[in-house]
Amino acid sequence: xxxxxxxxxxxxxxxxxxxxxxxxxxxxxxxxxxxxxxxxxxxxxxxxxxxxxxxxxxxxxxxxxxxxxxxxxxxxxxxxxxxxxxxxxxxxxxxxxxxxxxxxxxxxxxxxxxxxxxxxxxxxxxxxxxxxxxxxxxxxxxxxxxxxxxxxxxxxxxxxxxxxxxxxxxxxxxxxxxxxxxxxxxxxxxxxxxxxxxxxxxxxxxxxxxxxxxxxxxxxxxxxxxxxxxxxxxxxxxxxxxxxxxxxxxxxxxxxxxxxxxxxxxxxxxxxxxxxxxxxxxxxxxxxxxxxxxxxxxxxxxxxxxxxxxxxxxxxxxxxxxxx
Amino acid sequence: xxxxxxxxxxxxxxxxxxxxxxxxxxxxxxxxxxxxxxxxxxxxxxxxxxxxxxxxxxxxxxxxxxxxxxxxxxxxxxxxxxxxxxxxxxxxxxxxxxxxxxxxxxxxxxxxxxxxxxxxxxxxxxxxxxxxxxxxxxxxxxxxxxxxxxxxxxxxxxxxxxxxxxxxxxxxxxxxxxxxxxxxxxxxxxxxxxxxxxxxxxxxxxxxxxxxxxxxxxxxxxxxxxxxxxxxxxxxxxxxxxxxxxxxxxxxxxxxxxxxxxxxxxxxxxxxxxxxxxxxxxxxxxxxxxxxxxxxxxxxxxxxxxxxxxxxxxxxxxxxxxxxxx
Numbered sequence: 001x002x003x004x005x006x007x008x009x010x011x012x013x014x015x016x017x018x019x020x021x022x023x024x025x026x027x028x029x030x031x032x033x034x035x036x037x038x039x040x041x042x043x044x045x046x047x048x049x050x051x052x053x054x055x056x057x058x059x060x061x062x063x064x065x066x067x068x069x070x071x072x073x074x075x076x077x078x079x080x081x082x083x084x085x086x087x088x089x090x091x092x093x094x095x096x097x098x099x100x101x102x103x104x105x106x107x108x109x110x111x112x113x114x115x116x117x118x119x120x121x122x123x124x125x126x127x128x129x130x131x132x133x134x135x136x137x138x139x140x141x142x143x144x145x146x147x148x149x150x151x152x153x154x155x156x157x158x159x160x161x162x163x164x165x166x167x168x169x170x171x172x173x174x175x176x177x178x179x180x181x182x183x184x185x186x187x188x189x190x191x192x193x194x195x196x197x198x199x200x201x202x203x204x205x206x207x208x209x210x211x212x213x214x215x216x217x218x219x220x221x222x223x224x225x226x227x228x229x230x231x232x233x234x235x236x237x238x239x240x241x242x243x244x245x246x247x248x249x250x251x252x253x254x255x256x257x258x259x260x261x262x263x264x265x266x267x268x269x270x271x272x273x274x275x276x277x278x279x280x281x282x283x284x285x286x287x288x289x290x291x292x293x294x295x296x297x298x299x300x301x302x303x304x305x306x307x308x309x310x311x312x313x314x315x316x317x318x319x320x321x322x323x324x
Numbered sequence: 325x326x327x328x329x330x331x332x333x334x335x336x337x338x339x340x341x342x343x344x345x346x347x348x349x350x351x352x353x354x355x356x357x358x359x360x361x362x363x364x365x366x367x368x369x370x371x372x373x374x375x376x377x378x379x380x381x382x383x384x385x386x387x388x389x390x391x392x393x394x395x396x397x398x399x400x401x402x403x404x405x406x407x408x409x410x411x412x413x414x415x416x417x418x419x420x421x422x423x424x425x426x427x428x429x430x431x432x433x434x435x436x437x438x439x440x441x442x443x444x445x446x447x448x449x450x451x452x453x454x455x456x457x458x459x460x461x462x463x464x465x466x467x468x469x470x471x472x473x474x475x476x477x478x479x480x481x482x483x484x485x486x487x488x489x490x491x492x493x494x495x496x497x498x499x500x501x502x503x504x505x506x507x508x509x510x511x512x513x514x515x516x517x518x519x520x521x522x523x524x525x526x527x528x529x530x531x532x533x534x535x536x537x538x539x540x541x542x543x544x545x546x547x548x549x550x551x552x553x554x555x556x557x558x559x560x561x562x563x564x565x566x567x568x569x570x571x572x573x574x575x576x577x578x579x580x581x582x583x584x585x586x587x588x589x590x591x592x593x594x595x596x597x598x599x600x601x602x603x604x605x606x607x608x609x610x611x612x613x614x615x616x617x618x619x620x621x622x623x624x625x626x627x628x629x630x631x632x633x634x635x636x637x638x639x640x641x642x643x644x645x646x647x648x649x650x
Contacts, residue, residue: 042512190585254513255587260586
């Protein structure tokens with residue numbers, strides 16, 4: 001059984017300039033112990049999806065219009081705030097992009113790492129301190145006992161992200177949501193942090209949702225991937241299949257536009273146009289105006305995400321019809 | 325005139341760090357740029373890569389005399405920029421331009437696209453009031469913006485369009501040298517490709533000499549003729565782009581290359597792992613700056629600052645463990 005099953009999630013923001021459909025009918029499942037990648041460009045709705053699951057959407061202007069998110073018998077979108085609080089930071093943890101702003105500068109690292117233990121498990125200060133020191137050591141920070149007494153500004157970017165991971169994992173969650181965990185870091189440090197997340201995942205047997213705009217990060221770490229665009233999922237597949245044989249023109253175009261996919265000096269492939277304005281209701285496929293394979297039918301109705309090969313779903317009408 | 329558009333000779337930019345409220349003696353010196361020598365030929369694209377804090381942006385600012393060097397010389401078209409009077413330097417400024425990373429921050433939110441692009445021409449008297457609109461619309465066409473956008477403000481543009489405005493502004497005075505500091509890191513993949521194509525095309529059309537600073541090796545490789553790798557204020561490797569990419573000499577370059585996540589799931593191997601974070605430039609290690617993180621370091625690396633060794637023609641690296649080749 002799936003650990004988390006999201007069905008038809010819609011999160012809209014009601015602004016003065018109209019209704020922004022940030023997430024518009026997203027369904028996916030996360031199996032225990034697997035790593036699911038959510039990839040998309042800015043504004044595609046990947047972070048809003050994660051925030052919706054944990055009840056972190058500011059309301060108003062945001063509103064969850066529809067959907068269900070089953071997590072161990074609980075619908076995360078409909079449960080009470082108390083029920084959600086019991087899950088958040090305990091059974092589902094989240095780490096954020098920017099470890100500079102996600103840590104509280106006025107609290108010692110130790111106080112922040114022990115907070116989930118003390119709140120959720122009612123541990124004593126001393127017991128929590130011991131666990132926190134062990135945790136900090138296992139995420140690769142030396143002199144953990146001493147480090148717990150320091151404030152975040154004494155930590156480098158990579159170390160802050162390690163401390164965030166320690167904080168997220170100290171309650172041994174079943175699911176970790178990592179929202180662009182390495183975007184603010186240097187490549188060599190990024191490699192260390194991704195390896196750390198993988199190692200901790202194996203040690204704790206948890207599932208991970210990794211949200212990123214970096215296709216390379218997905219390729220190296222995820223079992224399955226969903227590709228988001230304009231608040232919808234356009235493709236969903238095992239990572240290998242998605243990169244080896246993408247089955248949506250958007251994914252194909254995205255992969256084709258990477259410098260690494262080109263002979264040096266050759267003009268880079270570019271996707272014409274711009275992502276759609278989400279405050280205007282989209283008729284048909286959201287990628288149709290920029291798609292090289294567009295036909296008349298693409299502009300009418302809304303293409304559903306349908307399985308086109310084993311475990312490989314695409315929301316492209318032409319792929320579904322076997323034309324592409 | 326010199327054969328090189330830009331020549332750096334042992335350039336050093338050191339900043340004193342003072343502690344406390346009362347400005348006393350410097351507590352330590354940050355050697356942001358520490359002995360960099362480089363030469364750029366006319367029309368050449370040099371990629372400068374390195375991680376945050378390695379001094380690549382300070383080097384750019386030093387070349388433009390925004391952070392004047394504390395040692396060494398910066399020669400632009402054969403003239404020592406440090407020896408010029410402020411007035412003489414101002415006359416040269418149009419020929420040296422910069423494109424910044426964040427088009428959200430580098431454009432004045434109260435200036436329209438027209439104002440932003442026309443401003444350099446107005447300041448340097450390069451176009452009269454009546455000529456300006458035609459020049460601006462020509463520049464906008466060059467960077468792929470329709471002239472009807474002229475009266476719009478930065479917030480009305482997307483990130484990619486803003487970077488196009490910044491590029492048009494940099495080209496307004498027909499520069500000889502453009503330094504692009506992380507020009508695409510703030511942009512999405514699909515927009516990134518558009519801007520990189522634009523930079524490549526404009527570089528060729530205008531015979532620009534370009535210094536492209538980025539932490540993204542794939543981006544740099546795509547556009548550059550040569551690549552220089554910087555670590556803690558020093559260049560550790562320099563060579564033809566393909567040589568640096570295919571046969572990196574320095575262990576840091578090797579680690580950097582292996583750390584780039586590949587989109588090919590078959591090739592996504594384990595990266596060469598580096599211990600720890602890049603060291604603080606306030607307290608750099610003795611000897612080779614890379615030795616505390618280096619997988620192949622020896623005791624000697626902690627004592628000796630390695631000199632450049634040429635492995636092949638124009639491909640050099642500063643590492644004790646590589647031997648001079650043919």
